[in-house]
Amino acid sequence: MEIFEKSYIGKCELKNRIFRSATFEGMCNEEGFPSENYLDLYKELSGNNIGGIITGFAFISEEGKAIQPGQAGIVNEKYIEPYSKVTSIVHSSGSKIFLQIAHTGRQTRERDIKQKIVGASDKRSMYFREKPKKLSKEEVVEIIEKFGNAALYAKKADFDGIQIHAAHGYLIHQFLLPTINNRKDIFRVDPEKELGLKFLDLIIDNIRKKCGPEFPILIKISGSDDYKRRFSEKQFSNLIGFLDLKKVDGIEISYGTMDHALNIFRGDIPFDLILQHNKIYKVESSFAKKLMKIFVFPFATRKLIPFSPMYNLKYAEIAKGITSIPIISVGGYREKKEIEYAIKNKNIDYISLCRPFICEPDFVKKIEKNENYISKCINCNYCAIMCDSKFITKCYKNNHGNRI
Numbered sequence: 001m002e003i004f005e006k007s008y009i010g011k012c013e014l015k016n017r018i019f020r021s022a023t024f025e026g027m028c029n030e031e032g033f034p035s036e037n038y039l040d041l042y043k044e045l046s047g048n049n050i051g052g053i054i055t056g057f058a059f060i061s062e063e064g065k066a067i068q069p070g071q072a073g074i075v076n077e078k079y080i081e082p083y084s085k086v087t088s089i090v091h092s093s094g095s096k097i098f099l100q101i102a103h104t105g106r107q108t109r110e111r112d113i114k115q116k117i118v119g120a121s122d123k124r125s126m127y128f129r130e131k132p133k134k135l136s137k138e139e140v141v142e143i144i145e146k147f148g149n150a151a152l153y154a155k156k157a158d159f160d161g162i163q164i165h166a167a168h169g170y171l172i173h174q175f176l177l178p179t180i181n182n183r184k185d186i187f188r189v190d191p192e193k194e195l196g197l198k199f200l201d202l203i204i205d206n207i208r209k210k211c212g213p214e215f216p217i218l219i220k221i222s223g224s225d226d227y228k229r230r231f232s233e234k235q236f237s238n239l240i241g242f243l244d245l246k247k248v249d250g251i252e253i254s255y256g257t258m259d260h261a262l263n264i265f266r267g268d269i270p271f272d273l274i275l276q277h278n279k280i281y282k283v284e285s286s287f288a289k290k291l292m293k294i295f296v297f298p299f300a301t302r303k304l305i306p307f308s309p310m311y312n313l314k315y316a317e318i319a320k321g322i323t324s325i326p327i328i329s330v331g332g333y334r335e336k337k338e339i340e341y342a343i344k345n346k347n348i349d350y351i352s353l354c355r356p357f358i359c360e361p362d363f364v365k366k367i368e369k370n371e372n373y374i375s376k377c378i379n380c381n382y383c384a385i386m387c388d389s390k391f392i393t394k395c396y397k398n399n400h401g402n403r404i
């Protein structure tokens with residue numbers, strides 16, 4: 001396989017094997033409708049020869065909103081027309097665009113979303129710390145319906161497919177993990193597979209029923225996590241086996257949950273910025289900042305894993321041994337040589353990047369021209385921390401390597 005060749009996700013043709021992975025934009029109004037900035041962002045990305053673009057996570061219902069301001073949403077028919085402007089801009093440059101649909105479950109806060117927060121169980125997240133209301137069986141069925149509706153609105157807005165967000169500790173992931181899912185009803189963990197699959201199973205069926213068998217369904221999952229009972233290779237293999245049977249159209253493999261959020265991204269830990277802007281750790285006085293640095297951060301950061309190139313590739317390789325469904329590997333791709341290595345030597349179908357495109361929307365064009373091109377992204381993670389702020393997602397590093 002080559003980076004720059006035509007390929008297919010279902011019947012959707014992609015002009016190359018590079019994806020822009022889902023990246024929260026912070027560019028929508030409170031109801032989740034896209035702004036001019038959002039349109040401009042996707043115009044710029046698609047104008048720069050990216051094969052497939054996955055949008056930032058869009059909420060499918062009010063109680064599934066994230067704490068970050070400016071999140072996209074897709075909850076009823078009124079969203080079709082505004083989002084069709086986005087898809088039409090992207091299609092005019094020959095790129096394809098997939099809407100990532102998500103429900104945060106326990107990974108949000110009542111004070112931000114102005115609603116009671118809900119979860120697969122009433123276990124609280126270590127990071128968000130609020131006790132969620134355990135969803136009743138009827139409420140779970142309602143959410144399954146909302147995932148299906150969101151996918152249908154996305155199809156009507158001419159998205160080329162959707163991506164189900166089943167990674168990073170959000171609601172679907174909460175149902176999958178025995179560490180969190182302690183239910184006794186039909187949505188419980190299957191003791192043999194060690195996974196709570198029913199919720200995801202019915203979401204996929206519902207999307208297929210509403211959107212038809214040809215509408216591409218991508219899914220994002222986490223290869224492992226950092227809980228005491230770490231997600232094992234056996235559980236991961238069972239999950240890939242299940243997705244194989246469900247015949248989803250593409251599987252993107254990431255890592256972790258928001259309880260150890262920096263392990264999803266890896267790289268620098270900008271403590272001062274966290275104390276200034278992160279909604280959970282934000283403090284005003286310099287004394288409180290000192291206390292946080294001495295007492296809280298050493299505990300909160302004890303499980304952090306350093307950045308290394310292609311850090312999730314090993315999970316993609318395992319998945320390739322189990323299924324013939326296209327695999328998308330994300331996490332730590334910064335050079336053309338790394339992308340080529342994963343595609344040519346490891347047979348991975350697609351490579352997906354997030355921070356390099358925040359830094360350089362024209363990264364694909366640059367690697368097309370230059371074999372040795374290396375991304376300017378230095379994994380400072382300012383972009384990630386600033387998602388909690390009122391500012392839109394952008395790169396905070398100028399071309400001289402200084403922070404701005």
Ligand SMILES: Cc1cc2nc3c(=O)[nH]c(=O)nc-3n(C[C@H](O)[C@H](O)[C@H](O)COP(=O)(O)O)c2cc1C
Nearest residue numbers: 021022023024056057254331332353354355383384
């Ligand atoms: C600013 C920012 C926003 C992100 N937003 C999302 C998101 O909305 N949905 C998602 O699944 N992942 C999100 N991610 C994770 C990325 O898609 C990706 O999995 C991760 O950053 C690793 O890729 P990279 O090394 O190319 O940045 C985000 C990451 C960053 C830094």
